[in-house]
Amino acid sequence: MATLSVSDLHTHYRQRGATLRAVDGVSFTVEAGETVGLVGESGCGKSTLGKSLLRLIEPTSGRIEIDGTDMGRLLPKALAPIRRRLQMVFQDPFGSLNPRHTVGEILTGPLQVHGLRDRRARQQRAIAMLDRVGLPAASLTRYPHEFSGGQRQRLGIARALILEPDIIVCDEPVSALDLSIQAQILNLLGAAKAELGLSYLFISHDLSVVRYVADRILVMYLGRIVETGTHQSLWAQPRHPYTRALIDAVPGAGQGTGRAHLGGELPSARQRPAGCRFHARCPLATEQCEREEPTLRSFAPDSAVACHHAEL
Amino acid sequence: MTVLLDVRDLSISFPNARPVQELSFTIEEGETLAIVGESGSGKSLTALALLRLLPRTAQMSAGRVRFAGRDLLALSEREFRKLRGRDLAMIFQEPMTALNPVLPIGAQVAEVLRLHLGLSRKAAARRAVEVLDLVRIPDPARRATAYPHQLSGGQRQRVMIAIAVAAHPSLLVADEPTTALDVTIQAQILDLLAQLRRDLSMALLLITHDLGVVAEWADRVIALYAGRKVEEARPEQLLGTPRHPYTQGLMAASPRQRVGYHYTDGPLIEIPGHIGSAAGEAGCPFAPRCGFTEPSCRTSMPPLLAREEGRLVACPVTAAREISHGHAVGL
Ligand SMILES: Nc1ncnc2c1ncn2[C@@H]1O[C@H](COP(=O)(O)OP(=O)(O)OP(=O)(O)O)[C@@H](O)[C@H]1O
Ligand SMILES: Nc1ncnc2c1ncn2[C@@H]1O[C@H](COP(=O)(O)OP(=O)(O)OP(=O)(O)O)[C@@H](O)[C@H]1O
Ligand code: SF4
Ligand SMILES: [Mg+2]
Ligand SMILES: [Mg+2]
Numbered sequence: 001m002a003t004l005s006v007s008d009l010h011t012h013y014r015q016r017g018a019t020l021r022a023v024d025g026v027s028f029t030v031e032a033g034e035t036v037g038l039v040g041e042s043g044c045g046k047s048t049l050g051k052s053l054l055r056l057i058e059p060t061s062g063r064i065e066i067d068g069t070d071m072g073r074l075l076p077k078a079l080a081p082i083r084r085r086l087q088m089v090f091q092d093p094f095g096s097l098n099p100r101h102t103v104g105e106i107l108t109g110p111l112q113v114h115g116l117r118d119r120r121a122r123q124q125r126a127i128a129m130l131d132r133v134g135l136p137a138a139s140l141t142r143y144p145h146e147f148s149g150g151q152r153q154r155l156g157i158a159r160a161l162i163l164e165p166d167i168i169v170c171d172e173p174v175s176a177l178d179l180s181i182q183a184q185i186l187n188l189l190g191a192a193k194a195e196l197g198l199s200y201l202f203i204s205h206d207l208s209v210v211r212y213v214a215d216r217i218l219v220m221y222l223g224r225i226v227e228t229g230t231h232q233s234l235w236a237q238p239r240h241p242y243t244r245a246l247i248d249a250v251p252g253a254g255q256g257t258g259r260a261h262l263g264g265e266l267p268s269a270r271q272r273p274a275g276c277r278f279h280a281r282c283p284l285a286t287e288q289c290e291r292e293e294p295t296l297r298s299f300a301p302d303s304a305v306a307c308h309h310a311e312l
Numbered sequence: 313m314t315v316l317l318d319v320r321d322l323s324i325s326f327p328n329a330r331p332v333q334e335l336s337f338t339i340e341e342g343e344t345l346a347i348v349g350e351s352g353s354g355k356s357l358t359a360l361a362l363l364r365l366l367p368r369t370a371q372m373s374a375g376r377v378r379f380a381g382r383d384l385l386a387l388s389e390r391e392f393r394k395l396r397g398r399d400l401a402m403i404f405q406e407p408m409t410a411l412n413p414v415l416p417i418g419a420q421v422a423e424v425l426r427l428h429l430g431l432s433r434k435a436a437a438r439r440a441v442e443v444l445d446l447v448r449i450p451d452p453a454r455r456a457t458a459y460p461h462q463l464s465g466g467q468r469q470r471v472m473i474a475i476a477v478a479a480h481p482s483l484l485v486a487d488e489p490t491t492a493l494d495v496t497i498q499a500q501i502l503d504l505l506a507q508l509r510r511d512l513s514m515a516l517l518l519i520t521h522d523l524g525v526v527a528e529w530a531d532r533v534i535a536l537y538a539g540r541k542v543e544e545a546r547p548e549q550l551l552g553t554p555r556h557p558y559t560q561g562l563m564a565a566s567p568r569q570r571v572g573y574h575y576t577d578g579p580l581i582e583i584p585g586h587i588g589s590a591a592g593e594a595g596c597p598f599a600p601r602c603g604f605t606e607p608s609c610r611t612s613m614p615p616l617l618a619r620e621e622g623r624l625v626a627c628p629v630t631a632a633r634e635i636s637h638g639h640a641v642g643l
Contacts, residue, residue: 013462015462016457035575042464042465042466042467042494042497043463047464047465048464091492092407092408092465094409095406095409134586135586136586147352148351148355149487149488150351150352150521151351154351175491175492176491177351178348178350178521178562179521179523180565180582181350181351183565183579183580183581183582186580187579190575190579205466205492205493205495207495208566208571211571211572212573212574212575212580231574246494246495246496249495249499
């Protein structure tokens with residue numbers, strides 16, 4: 001069990017002299033045993049944020065603490081035991097599974113690295129894990145390319161769970177899966193959480209999935225968190241116009257028509273708009289919004305919104 | 313309507329498995345046929361087989377594969393290459409494996425335009441930026457110089473869509489084209505595909521597990537289970553009153569069925585067991601997980617029977633009685 005605390009995290013990319021502020025000042029916590037959902041448009045910085053937490057991408061600045069230990073200050077060697085506690089399920093399962101390793105090697109490798117000496121025991125753990133994600137034991141001797149897209153995604157989940165970490169960053173863990181497997185995996189993640197006291201940072205663009213799994217939700221827009229709320233409050237009463245537009249676009253939710261309401265210019269983290277980063281697409285935007293960037297204002301426990309005109 | 317693609321008895325096997333078995337389907341000009349089905353049921357392999365892109369270890373056999381009046385099985389490798397990417401294009405399930413990692417994305421789109429539409433280098437580069445804009449890549453002129461790894465997951469998926477539609481194919485095989493996309497961009501992409509369908513009367517073979525997408529975009533849908541077609545229907549039929557015990561279980565598993573349901577309220581409904589449990593057994597592939605089996609289910613594969621107009625179901629039990637969905641898996 002552990003608490004993850006992130007403050008003022010920035011991760012910028014440089015490409016051809018230009019700077020792209022993919023994560024642009026993000027702060028939040030994930031408490032032990034909690035599932036925090038992270039939602040937002042394609043390209044808003046969700047995966048970058050997730051990878052920065054594991055330092056798979058070096059953040060530009062900011063603090064990442066696990067139970068008070070500052071991850072940023074640790075040298076690579078001291079990072080190893082913390083890495084075990086913090087795992088990630090990647091959005092692109094194929095790119096994250098070594099094509100030259102068998103599934104057996106992929107699953108037992110981390111166990112060996114982290115000190116499980118007994119070969120038979122490692123094998124056993126791997127088989128039990130495969131069973132939990134719905135794959136046969138015979139998968140052990142096969143290579144990643146011999147699996148379907150959804151099966152590979154489940155291999156990624158098995159690899160993240162096998163070390164029994166404290167926190168898992170799940171980047172679109174079920175978006176490649178059909179509904180019945182999706183249900184199995186979500187139930188599996190739920191059971192693991194109950195058994196091991198795991199916490200998740202759960203990234204997904206599928207709001208119906210986030211709505212089911214998350215205790216608390218972060219809504220991200222162009223590198224920043226624009227709203228946070230609890231399961232009880234956010235869905236019922238979204239405050240930020242962007243959150244509302246997102247929820248409205250879900251077929252069958254509320255008055256949602258299932259179609260895009262978000263018109264306007266496409267945002268680009270490279271040419272971040274002045275003022276509120278949402279103003280060009282916002283139905284409530286005023287002149288103030290073009291000038292001043294709104295800050296996150298907290299209006300209830302665990303609830304905050306960054307909008308000049310949100311009713312609190 | 314004219315039949316554009318006609319596939320009969322397609323089977324695909326590996327030395328130790330037969331993931332697709334005797335699959336038949338047709339697509340008409342301009343039609344959208346959706347394929348849904350359990351993970352591992354053979355959807356991607358079917359798509360790859362149509363484009364002759366199966367892995368080398370795979371064996372394929374088919375009674376017939378006709379496309380736009382031509383016998384695809386009889387084409388030489390050279391003839392097939394001309395067809396692929398031009399008349400017959402594909403969007404792959406995993407963009408990273410399909411994009412060239414060392415070529416900027418604009419150049420990858422331009423290459424298709426030069427190769428298949430004969431545009432000059434300069435015209436192709438200009439048109440490539442327009443195509444990237446069409447699939448909603450922000451800041452397309454600049455982004456054209458980016459490499460695939462510099463894009464987000466959803467942006468990569470959109471680049472692949474841009475490459476696939478650049479040459480205006482008459483059939484686009486799209487394997488989970490919108491899985492990495494949020495609803496707003498998903499709607500824009502599907503609108504774009506719909507527009508291409510109208511303007512160019514492009515037909516679409518749409519593999520997806522997103523039933524919302526099926527409901528809104530498909531003309532017909534087939535459900536696969538363990539490499540076999542178990543149901544075929546119009547989307548409103550399949551989604552509204554699924555008839556096969558597998559499709560019934562699939563509908564019941566959707567978190568969208570119960571808006572507001574939270575994990576603290578309890579687990580989601582699953583179909584118990586795994587697809588693997590059917591491997592190598594005779595009879596209905598769903599039998600080991602089915603709540604309705606009769607003795608005959610275990611001995612031979614149930615044939616596809618016409619239920620009502622426009623619907624085929626491969627289950628003698630549900631064909632015989634009416635069952636409300638959700639009950640099929642004994643829940
Ligand atoms: N290695 C990189 N170099 C330069 N830019 C990058 C790199 N990786 C990502 N980006 C850019 O940073 C932004 C955020 O990307 P990120 O992958 O974090 O988005 P995301 O929210 O996960 O989107 P999606 O939902 O599509 O996966 C995007 O505009 C993307 O193009
Ligand atoms: N190269 C291969 N060698 C051996 N088996 C394979 C190979 N490729 C796929 N398979 C197997 O064939 C079956 C069908 O795979 P396919 O990729 O068509 O599934 P799918 O329906 O697309 O699933 P998903 O929804 O998960 O993408 C799977 O069980 C898979 O493990
Ligand atoms: S601050 Fe202004 S532009 Fe930004 S979301 Fe609120 S109303 Fe819209
Ligand atoms: Mg991402
Ligand atoms: Mg597939």
